[in-house]
Amino acid sequence: MRTGLRLPDITFHTRVRDESVGGDNPFRWQDKTTADYFKGKRVILFSLPGAFTPTCSTYQLPGFEKNAEAFRELGIDDIYCMSVNDSFVMNKWAEGQGLGNVKVIPDGSGEFTRRIGMLVAKDNLGFGMRSWRYAAIVNDGVIEAWFEEPGRCDNHGEDPYGESSPENLLSWLRGESVSTAAE
Template sequence: MTVKKKVPFVTFRTRVRDDSIEGPNPYRWKDRTSDDYFSGKRIILFSLPGAFTPTCSTLQLPDFEMLYDEFVKEGIDAIYCVSVNDAFVMNAWGKALGLQKVQLIPDGSGEFTRKMGMLVAKDNLGFGMRSWRYAAVINNGVVEQCFEENGFCDNCEADPYGVSSPQNVLETLRAAKAVTAA
């Protein structure tokens, strides 16, 4: 991922709640674009290999949710989690974790992840093509800072986690703010 690079323009196929739809699945399709998510705001985007997977579900996503208000204090308008999973899986995952603040972005076909240069094969785990784990500060659609885990490669034997942790991203934002204030 390249700093000062504009995020790719893609259309994300999402599902949104619609109270006019009866039954157990009151959702409809809604297309949202990169501009809808990234234009005119400073956000944290983080990506991970998959919904419901151990590190993603027990550490990374819950910790971004828990630290959300701390990120807002550092000038962040929103936090998004993107994964190469479809809208149904992402909605179920958000519901299972009780998310209130972090928004999930389904990248079912992996188009956004591929155009970000972060698509890797995870065939060794039976996942197929997925995202490498990373986080980024994106300001008005342009990558301001990136936090990419080490070892980027197809079929990586390890699942590195630390560089893209919310704690590391938050510490980096705070340090940059302190330097600017000095």
């Protein structure tokens, strides 16, 4: 479905550590673009409904972190986790998860998620607008493979997880048979 499409050009408002700022909170704003993250690289992008949520924090993010070396051996340069959360939340979540391999991208306004067609209402959970769970292998800004959880809709009663799992992406990269929902 999305395979072969170029990622939307977006500017992400991030907070980066900068010791020259000093004080207890040595961070500064730094805008990064889609090209900054994806140009000239083969990467994994996975997106999820929210930082600190159970499935995201227990399975999906730790699974990508744990399998980073296997992904590198299969030609992946970077692994990015995106969520419709601001940079403060994403940075604190990354710190709490002890990330050393997966990098977080804050899509605070949901603009990237909306333009890629994955923005859904999660009002039933009190979340507002969030991302549907998906993963993609992206080569130089173009979607090479797409893995979307089934049933995408507003206020879905469940949080499906499986298609966008790190194990499924590893199988695809190894040339093993996998289903890629909505492809």
